[in-house]
C-alpha cells in the first residue's frame with residue numbers, strides 16, 4: 001500500500017476487477033503519480049469515464065468522478081469543466097469508448113478544445129464485452145465476432161487529431177511507464193485539449209498485441225518539433241513502428257471556455273451561482 005493521496009479508500013469504493021496483467025493497472029498507477037507530482041489534490045480533480053474495462057477507473061481512484069454512459073465521457077467532461085473551471089478534468093476510456101461509441105464526440109472535442117485531458121486506453125479490442133473487434137483492431141485479426149478476421153482498416157486517431165489541429169496529441173505504451181507519466185503530466189499542464197493515446201495489452205482477449213508486440217512495434221520519438229504539423233502527421237501515419245511521445249502541439253488555440261466567455265452574459269462559473277430556490281420550486285411544481 002503506498003502513501004498516495006489518491007489511494008485512500010473512499011466510502012463505497014469497489015474492489016479492482018481487472019484481469020491480472022491488464023495494462024489498466026499501470027495506467028491507474030501512473031495517473032495517480034502524475035496528479036500527485038503536479039500537486040493536484042483529489043478535491044481539485046475529476047475523473048470522467050464512459051463504459052468498458054478502462055471505464056471502471058473512476059471507481060479505483062479517490063477523486064471526484066463520474067462513470068457515465070458508453071461513449072459519453074467527453075461531453076460530460078466538457079460540462080464538468082464548464083461548470084467548475086478550477087477543476088483538473090481527466091476523461092478516460094477505451095478505444096471503443098472514445099473512437100466508436102464516442103467517436104462523434106471525439107471529433108467535435110478536437111474542434112472545441114476544452115481544457116481537459118483525454119486518456120485513451122488503446123488495447124485494440126473491446127475488452128469488457130469479451131473480445132469483439134474495436135475501431136483499432138488490426139486488419140486480419142481474428143476476434144470473437146470476426147472469426148475469419150477483421151476486414152476494415154483501423155482508425156488512426158492520432159492522424160485525425162493532428163489533421164483537425166488538436167492542441168496536444170501524444171501517444172505512449174504503458175510498458176514505458178516513465179514516458180507515460182511524463183506525457184500525462186505535460187497533458188494535464190497543457191492549456192486546452194490534450195489527447196494521450198496509451199497502448200495497453202488486453203491479456204485476456206487480444207493475443208496479438210502483447211507487451212512483446214508493442215515493444216517491437218513502437219519507438220520513442222527523437223528530434224521532432226511538435227509544432228511542425230506536417231512532420232507530426234507523417235509520424236502519425238507510420239504504422240510500422242508506432243512513434244511514441246508528443247506528436248503535435250499548438251499552443252495558440254483558444255480553449256472552449258475562453259471562446260464561450262466572449263458570448264456569456266454571466267461569466268460566474270455555474271457552481272458559484274446562487275440557486276433561486278423559489279424559482280426552482282415553481283418550475284418543478286409546474287411539471288407535476
Ligand SMILES: Cc1ncc(C[n+]2csc(CCOP(=O)(O)OP(=O)(O)O)c2C)c(N)n1
Nearest residue numbers: 052053054070094095096097125126127128
Ligand atoms: C451504446 C452502447 N453500446 C454497446 C454497449 C456494450 N459495451 C459495453 S463496454 C463495450 C466495449 C468496451 O470496449 P472499450 O471501450 O474498447 O474498452 P475496454 O473494455 O477494452 O477497456 C461495449 C460494446 C453499451 N454498454 N452501450
